[in-house]
Amino acid sequence: MQKMILIAGPCVIESKDLVFKVAKELESFRDDERIDFYFKSSFDKANRTSINSFRGPGIDDGLKVLESVKKEFNMQILTDIHENSQAEIAANVADVLQIPAFLCRQTDLLVSAARTRAKINIKKGQFLNPYDIKYSVKKVLQTRGIEEEGKEVAWKNGVFVAERGSSFGYGNLVVDMRSLVIMREFAPVVFDATHSVQMPGAAGGSSGGKSEFVEPLARAATGVGVDGFFFETHINPCDALCDGLNMLDIKRLKKCVESIFRIQDSLNDLY
Template sequence: MNTVHVGKIEIGGKNPIALIAGPCVIEDRERTLKIGRGIKAIADRLGIPYIFKASYDKANRSSYQSFRGPGLKDGLETLDFIKKELGVPVLSDIHDITQVEPAAAVLDVLQIPAFLCRQTDLVYSAGRTGRVVNVKKGQFLAPLDMKNVIAKIREAGNEKILLTERGFSFGYNNLVVDMRSLPIMRSLGYPVVFDATHSVQLPGGAGTTSSGQREFVSYLTRAAVGIGIDALFMEVHDNPAEALSDGPNMLYLDQLEDLLQDVLALDAVVRRHK
């Protein structure tokens, strides 16, 4: 298995599990930094390698009226500020090829959203930057289909690839996680990430917004870690009820540490078998 370096963090192989976490979207600089600082304090206490995430633009919204974030320029400035303030790598989504170059100047990890994972120009352009590329498996793809996405990034001369599971469409407004997808994707030779909070999303389930089932986050997290993953992706907020995007499926910041303690215990067992 290829190991992927994100700054000083090594992901994959027998390395300890890494954490990718932060709010769904940049709401304002102060609150975004506060959440990131809170997560980093927990990660530092537990000794978990930490990558901050937040979106500068939520382009895939149920409604035109939904909050999307500060946009590319202001959002990247905020992410660069947080990167320097916290001293951690940062990750965010890119949505079209015009965003790739400016995003790569700031981000340590370029993330391809699930619905865009088959967009050849976007995936290839991200690969050409030489940055780590995290591709979320589309809700419509079988896990083995990710080999074709990998091939596009490798064609661009990039081996720094992460693959993320975030659930598969299962009827209307529902997602289900086939846990077999985690070892299947890992067999493709690259580190696998489990997105614990988007996996409990109910897309469009609230009419003009998505809903979610936060109560299942801990169960799916422990199941995925028990199977064997290389990083855990979670959206976290100090008060999800006030969040401007994906509140129903985000984890409360004050619940994070207890869950991560379980994660570490399970990961220690599983790493012996990786």
């Protein structure tokens, strides 16, 4: 039986101290035999709403922090890349390279990531038909010399996709649970529960969010069926420099993950 993918960590590297505090709190996930755990944080958030928003320490200093997490806590690392030139450098530290939602169709970025030894997590764009993310998956697989298709092929070759909601008018996202079923035909699906409750641009020069809906949506995705979950988390989301309004604090995250396992156990008993 495949382990559940769990990706968690602060949105962006605010400081080494903060990242280490979060990683320490997430050790129980690393040690859980049911979970394939990845610590996530970004060295650069290149798609912030405002030019004045905090973006992170940059690739050199950021990767040093993530490498320290990897060594100190024995954790697998996931981080995003935004430019082709970042792929090989980031893959020296990261076990998974994440393709941001707005860049999910960028062929050169996908090809550059595919040429590394890292796994690839492609976030489905808010604008994208869920059927069409299969072409992004194929770009990665074919770059790696794989012509076969299907979820098991993608899983074996370290490619998965993330659902993070679709644009619904201005400043709002909705999750179409049908997309989880559709995308699982050709790749393992990770449900990005915290970005799915974002409200893009709704906070006046930054994104808003409603974190009270994170747990209900995660439970719903569990019922539909997914292969993993993505949660941004923080010691104190109110003080976060990025995505604080949609992040979970550590205690809520731990309770949410346990509720996911309870639902999965119930479904196994039913079916």
